[in-house]
Amino acid sequence: MAKSRIGRAEQLNGWLFIAPALVLLGIFMIYPILWSLWMSFQTGRGMNYSFGGFANIIRLTEDPVFIRALTNTGIFLVVQVPIMIVLALLFAAALNNPNLRFRGFFRTAIFLPCVTSLVAYSILFKSMFASDGVINDLAMVLRLMDAPISWLGDPFWARVVIILAITWRWTGYNMIFYLAAMQNIDKSIYEAARIDGVPAWARFVYITLPMLKPVILFTTVISTIGTLQLFDEVNNITLGGPSDSTLTLSLYIYNLTFKFMPSFGYAATVSYVIVLLVAVLSYLQFLVARDRKA
Amino acid sequence: MSGLKLRGVRKSYGAVEVIKGVDLDIAPGEFVVFVGPSGCGKSTLLRMIAGLEEITAGDLFIGDTRMNEVDPSRRGIAMVFQSYALYPHMTVRENMGFALRFAKKPKDEIARLVDEAARILELEPLLDRRPKDLSGGQRQRVAIGRAIVRHPDVFLFDEPLSNLDAELRVHMRIEVARLHKELATTIIYVTHDQVEAMTLADKIVVMRAGVVEQTGSPLALYDDPDNLFVAGFIGSPKMNFLAGIVTGDTVRLPEFGDQIIPLGRLAKPPAQGADVTVGIRPESFKRGGEAVLDLTIEIVEHLGNESFAYARQAGGQLLTLASDDGRALQPGQRIAARFDAGQVMLFDKAGKRMR
16 A cells, blocks of 8 residues: 555645546536435425425326426437437448448538537527428428428427437437448458358348447447437427427426426436436446347 | 469559459469569459459459359359458357358258368367457468358468468468368469468469569479569579679679679570679579689578578678578688579579570
């Protein structure tokens, strides 16, 4: 152990070096986390709150709006994340083909959405999918439909618009990970498979996909966390409507805290539901992806 | 087992021609080595035979079938890569059996073929391991095993031993030679290592800058090279090249204090005063002879069984001499290096051998 004077001086130096970061982390991360955990056991409105034990957790089970938000978030998660992952994989595979022309252009075009501002693109989507928006006009001109769809007024179509939006925004982000991973695979592995008569689909399914497994796991976890925290798009495109059909957990927390009569304790409880979901889902994904033979 | 025929085979990338018309016959069961410095096109030529690179012009026959446009998997070939190209997520067994699944072979047939290859390559104890748990030599054996299970007509090896350390390379070289004996299949083997080429090949194809410089058995290339390039490339240590001027029936060596060596017997003697290059192999000095060069030794390398002396004369170029009694040689020592004029090779100004 560091009993000598030099050892102690080194220890002190070490702590001094990380002290500024530790103080900041403590004030802006650890303290709020602990405070919100304590808050989640408080009931009351505004600044009038008192310790309520498990009252907030019981309230969760009886709160139809919370159940609604949880269901919506679940729908977005189950529908959107797989679509996006598969789409990103297909784009990456296509862009990794050296015979594709204008690869640089397509790569940029697919990646570009994820450098746009969340609010800006949300507002754009909102205007595009308005009843008199570009999408309806175009579809009518092309005679794809007889009457305009009330995209943002219909619970089903509103969800579709949200899923379209986040897929547009985040597919390129995931694709870049896959593309980078694919470019790291030794080309002669594919050549060996080609010579040995392994068909193209099998090369993708049995060689590319297994070799991308760590990256797919990573992007799935990141996308899951992102979708559980979905806020900007719903807040800007639908405001959670119509009739809470696109309300997400994050938006509900925001509403509980800032829109309605503030209910900090209950909002903190809902936040911890997200924490719990992230933890459980990530654990499950790691479990599924675990190497069974190793 | 099939032979191969290449007729006027060319490859260009845009305006750049990298293979400039190759004609080659490979007999069934022959072990052919493509050798040459890096960038000479030997790997490209192999990849064209494999079908991984398109053939720009000319014809490729494997057996009696023209294969130019045939898919790689239907050419009856198997290839072993320098990087091994193993599937990292599969076990050794899966690596070897993977492609057979798509050849619609029944499971027990695949198992039998894999076991057979594993036996030949002594891979049985490793069958359930992953590539990352294998040494370089073991990985290369798995790569060879993956080729064997397909029972190809022609094996293609692309610098298979380049990633191995020196000791393992010698060991694997013997393995490959044994394999050729056991399987008696046509093998085309690419390497830049002339020792590998000399030890393995029935026939060596020496390439430079997309052109075949000479084709022949290892000893034919060593004893009777067609040009300066082949003479310099085959043989280790390298042949000594001395600038000379033909004077009567001798050659004068201006860089060696105008010493004179007798001209060997040639069918077409060169013109008087012609500039020639004199090629003397280091090992020619071992056997002695009537020709003499006076030299001063600079460095001596002792390898145990033989020694190499590096010597020059009066600021001239450094010569390599192999010697049996080299243990007695000392730097600074003056020697009269004797050799047989009949073993000296002459090359004209263009580098062509004068015979």
